[in-house]
Amino acid sequence: MKESNKLGYCIHYSMCAAGGFIAAYAILNHADFLASAQTANLINVVLCITGRNLPELCLRLIAVVIYMAGMSIPVIIPKYTHINMKTLCIIVEMLMVVVLYFFTEKINTIIALYPVFFMTAIQWNSFPGAGGFVSSSVFSTNNLRQFTTSYVEYLCDKDREHLKKTKFFGGVLLSYHAGVVFSYFIYKGFAMKGVIFCLVPLLIGMVFLVMGHGMFIGVKREVATAGKS
Numbered sequence: 001m002k003e004s005n006k007l008g009y010c011i012h013y014s015m016c017a018a019g020g021f022i023a024a025y026a027i028l029n030h031a032d033f034l035a036s037a038q039t040a041n042l043i044n045v046v047l048c049i050t051g052r053n054l055p056e057l058c059l060r061l062i063a064v065v066i067y068m069a070g071m072s073i074p075v076i077i078p079k080y081t082h083i084n085m086k087t088l089c090i091i092v093e094m095l096m097v098v099v100l101y102f103f104t105e106k107i108n109t110i111i112a113l114y115p116v117f118f119m120t121a122i123q124w125n126s127f128p129g130a131g132g133f134v135s136s137s138v139f140s141t142n143n144l145r146q147f148t149t150s151y152v153e154y155l156c157d158k159d160r161e162h163l164k165k166t167k168f169f170g171g172v173l174l175s176y177h178a179g180v181v182f183s184y185f186i187y188k189g190f191a192m193k194g195v196i197f198c199l200v201p202l203l204i205g206m207v208f209l210v211m212g213h214g215m216f217i218g219v220k221r222e223v224a225t226a227g228k229s
Contacts, residue, residue: 018201020179025187
């Protein structure tokens, strides 16, 4: 494996750890709400319409718009600037973590998760995978599917490429859930204020990013390369 690929894996694994941390933060502090995805929120939007709960419906629709805005930014920025979207993503996430640090338990649960919706949506599109593998760094279901199917394929045909894929997605799952474990123990000691420790995997990701790509390399070249993989 080339050094650039190794660093690409390290960057992605670091962001998976950050994704696991913030997902566990949302679940532990805000009524078991997985804020890294919109499935549950969209279901609740429909339920609010059915039950005619207008105040909650408005709050949840705002959450959807925030998530869509977060997904849009990594599409728009590369088209009009040469800003490294991965660098920008980590900086934005650090700012969102600081915002979350100042939230209290009195704040409405949905509003309290707005920064999480935004940062995970940006991260999902800014770090779509590594080494030619498409992998979410903010939730696990498809990563588990890829790990399982690639390993079964390897058992069937002994193709080393399938084993390589298995190892990558195994690393993704381990990194993500290491972030979950870290978040749990931080929660036990610091409750909501512990979110500030999410800066640790984000800073590690930034260090690897600088080592691998530099701070301000044009993101258009990175996107073009990813599109060919």
